[in-house]
Amino acid sequence: MKKKPLVEMSHARVSAQKKRMAECQRLNVCPLCWENLEEWHNAPVIKKGKFWVITENDYPYKGSLHHYLAIYKEHISSIAELKKGASEELFSLFSRFCAEKKIEGASILLRFGEMDYTGASISHLHAHIISGASKKKIENSVKFPDSFIISVLGYKTPE
Template identity: 35%
Template sequence: MSNYVDIDNTREDEQKKVMEEIILADHCPFCEENLSKYHKNRFIKEGKHWILTKNRWPYEHTKVHLLLIYKKHATHLNELDSKAGKELLDFVKWAEQKYHIAGGGWAMRFGDTNYSAGTVNHIHVQFIQPDLNSPNYKPVRIKLGKG
């Protein structure tokens, strides 16, 4: 059992292996001091509150799958600086333009991973454009809740 990751919510074998390392290390993979150990993609943008980068394990059938990671360790919405909301909106607006996103969605899980179905228990946002032309295309679904 880890306070930082929920291995039951992993999707891929390589991701599971990395999660096992994180559980042994007993630290948060999205906190700044540990992020570079686990996150191999460069930062696309860095603000006062958020880091914008590509998801290391993009969901299937996504054309664009970005991650916005809150720069301080937080698991609940009430820990977020309200000013971070503006920066988040600025970043997703920027990404929409930069990647010519015709349409998609963004989602932020929070709190107990039994309810959020999050893998990493540190506030982050998934920003997604589905790839309608991917082989064996299926709609991208964002799960909430265990199981």
């Protein structure tokens, strides 16, 4: 199974994350593979499906109230490698999870493929579900763009 590159150090956001990623790179261990998750991910698994597990992000985006990850159990990097039924399960798990957590609105972010194009820090396929404050709650305090949770979607094409 092709497992390289596992991590992209330049996409790490916080120092604890950088430290863990460097250790994974050194040991050639994927921190998100199901067999390694308990050792390399702090937050416990909250929901477990046939293909995916849901857990909290150990390094939530600044300003998020909810930041969970759905991690594919097998080591794949592309949506083209998803097994039949896996995409349906992802949305079904997220949907039930949001209902249980009473999350009224959120964003899903799924980076895939070459990390050079996505800003992903780990090549193992995982989806983010992110939600912060309501517009009402922050109104009259911070304005756009500082009022938004910012995430990397990739590198800008030069203008």
